[in-house]
Amino acid sequence: MGRGTISLVKIYPDKANPGRSITRIHHYFSKRLLEAKEEAAATGGEVLSAENVYDPEIQFSALPDIKATTEVFDSTIEQEDYVMGAMTQKAVEAGMLDKLIFGRNEPALHHFHNSYREALGMEPLEVYGG
DSSP states (O other): OBTTEEEEEEEEEETTEEEEEEEEEEEEEOHHHHHHHHHHHHTTOOEEOTTTTTOTTTTTTSEEOHHHHHHHHHHHIIIIIHHHHHHHHHHHHTTSOSOOOOOTTOHHHHHHHHHHHHHTTOOOOOOOOO
C-alpha cells in the first residue's frame, strides 16, 4: 500500500511443475489521489512521473501518477525480486542448494511459499529459531 494506491499480487503455482508460477499484478488508485494529481498538474504543481520518480528532491512530496507508481513497483519486483528468485530456482534445480532460509523481514515469501506448498499438497515450511 502507498499514498492512495494498493498493489495486489496474485501468484499461482503450476501444479505440473513446482519450479514455475504465474503472477498477476493489479494496481489500484483512489479517486481522491487521481483527482489531487490532476489538480496539481493543472495548477503547475509537481507530479511524480516515471521519468522523475527517483528524484530525491520531490519523490516524497509530489503526488505520483499511475506510471510512476507502476515503475517503482514493477522495477523492484521484476528487476530485483524475480531475477533473484529465478537464479535461486536454477541453483536449487541444479542441486547446488538443499535449503533456503527466508529472513524474518520477508513475510510475503513465507506466505507465498506456504500457499504454494498447500496447493501442491505439501507440508508448510519449517520454522527455524525463535
